[in-house]
Amino acid sequence: MRLYDLELSGNCYKVRLFAALAGIDLDIVPVDVAGGEHKRPPLLDLNPWGQVPVLVDGDRILRDSQAILVYLAGTHGGEAWWPSAPFQQAEVMQWLSTAANEIQHGPCAARLVDRFGYAIDKADTLAKAARILSLLDAHLATHDWLAARRPTIAECALFPYVALAPEGGIDLAPYAHVRRWIDRVKALPGYRPMPGT
Amino acid sequence: MRLYDLELSGNCYKVRLFAALAGIDLDIVPVDVAGGEHKRPPLLDLNPWGQVPVLVDGDRILRDSQAILVYLAGTHGGEAWWPSAPFQQAEVMQWLSTAANEIQHGPCAARLVDRFGYAIDKADTLAKAARILSLLDAHLATHDWLAARRPTIAECALFPYVALAPEGGIDLAPYAHVRRWIDRVKALPGYRPMPGT
Numbered sequence: 001m002r003l004y005d006l007e008l009s010g011n012c013y014k015v016r017l018f019a020a021l022a023g024i025d026l027d028i029v030p031v032d033v034a035g036g037e038h039k040r041p042p043l044l045d046l047n048p049w050g051q052v053p054v055l056v057d058g059d060r061i062l063r064d065s066q067a068i069l070v071y072l073a074g075t076h077g078g079e080a081w082w083p084s085a086p087f088q089q090a091e092v093m094q095w096l097s098t099a100a101n102e103i104q105h106g107p108c109a110a111r112l113v114d115r116f117g118y119a120i121d122k123a124d125t126l127a128k129a130a131r132i133l134s135l136l137d138a139h140l141a142t143h144d145w146l147a148a149r150r151p152t153i154a155e156c157a158l159f160p161y162v163a164l165a166p167e168g169g170i171d172l173a174p175y176a177h178v179r180r181w182i183d184r185v186k187a188l189p190g191y192r193p194m195p196g197t
Numbered sequence: 198m199r200l201y202d203l204e205l206s207g208n209c210y211k212v213r214l215f216a217a218l219a220g221i222d223l224d225i226v227p228v229d230v231a232g233g234e235h236k237r238p239p240l241l242d243l244n245p246w247g248q249v250p251v252l253v254d255g256d257r258i259l260r261d262s263q264a265i266l267v268y269l270a271g272t273h274g275g276e277a278w279w280p281s282a283p284f285q286q287a288e289v290m291q292w293l294s295t296a297a298n299e300i301q302h303g304p305c306a307a308r309l310v311d312r313f314g315y316a317i318d319k320a321d322t323l324a325k326a327a328r329i330l331s332l333l334d335a336h337l338a339t340h341d342w343l344a345a346r347r348p349t350i351a352e353c354a355l356f357p358y359v360a361l362a363p364e365g366g367i368d369l370a371p372y373a374h375v376r377r378w379i380d381r382v383k384a385l386p387g388y389r390p391m392p393g394t
Contacts, residue, residue, distance in 0.1 A: 067291040086270075090264040093268075094260060
């Protein structure tokens with residue numbers, strides 16, 4: 001399996017992190033994002049959305065980091081990381097939506113402004129980040145893991161941009177339960193960091 | 198099963214639409230959103246995020262419309278609406294992420310401005326809507342359905358805010374394939390409209 005990858009992308013790191021935790025061997029293909037390689041063929045043919053990560057497994061092509069997590073868990077991690085029981089699966093799904101929505105438009109977007117100069121309303125990203133980090137902290141006050149009482153792909157979907165929040169000017173000091181969860185994720189067997197975490 | 202519901206919410210309609218298509222009986226509980234009922238107990242205890250929909254099934258409580266779709270499909274719709282094969286499931290998941298991210302912050306947000314007076318940057322919502330509707334149109338030019346070559350919960354996740362886009366000042370005329378897909382969804386057995394679609 002080939003992963004079209006950018007080392008500094010938290011969305012790509014979601015996939016690299018899960019592969020490390022689940023012992024999945026990926027052929028990492030670095031993409032020249034600064035040079036716009038993802039915005040023109042042949043990469044644009046693989047993913048018309050012009051984004052990384054992209055996973056290619058034979059004739060199967062997937063965009064979207066959450067979808068790639070679901071695929072890799074389904075083919076390799078199985079029940080441990082992506083429960084098949086409907087309620088547990090839906091619990092994980094709640095957090096996959098959170099990763100795609102509130103995390104993407106909160107801490108991830110704040111980092112895009114500070115680290116890469118994106119023209120996004122910084123105050124709006126900080127307000128969104130404060131809201132989601134407060135909700136996350138309250139949840140983690142009574143749960144060791146996001147869903148299903150064990151580490152799942154929900155951890156891989158949220159960890160990168162939460163751990164990278166300081167690169168967007170967000171102080172994690174007020175969120176003690178989030179910080180302890182970050183430590184628990186870092187202690188998982190096979191854990192692999194990325195620059196900034 | 199109780200669905201805490203707002204008739205004019207597209208996120209709630211995702212769930213009502215799937216229940217209608219899959220023949221699932223829900224006890225609909227209207228929430229006084231204008232009066233802030235979702236922002237205080239007892240509803241805030243059910244969903245600390247202060248949002249509808251919320252699904253309650255015995256002692257199981259779920260927020261997030263995509264997660265509720267996964268749960269209802271897993272318990273009632275089965276393989277037809279939410280494939281268990283990893284690649285097909287991941288194909289559906291791509292669109293559940295799209296619903297939570299690009300659709301929520303594009304056509305849904307544009308409607309929140311025009312219809313409900315939300316203080317969101319309207320130009321930004323229109324730019325995001327134009328991008329996602331173009332990508333969706335290109336996909337639907339070669340696919341009758343979003344994923345897995347059949348109607349799935351991906352249809353229920355995207356249909357509401359795409360069909361409601363004109364309420365956010367977005368003209369669907371340029372998106373011929375999207376309009377034909379809307380017609381296909383409306384022709385599904387059991388289809389149920391909401392005001393504005």
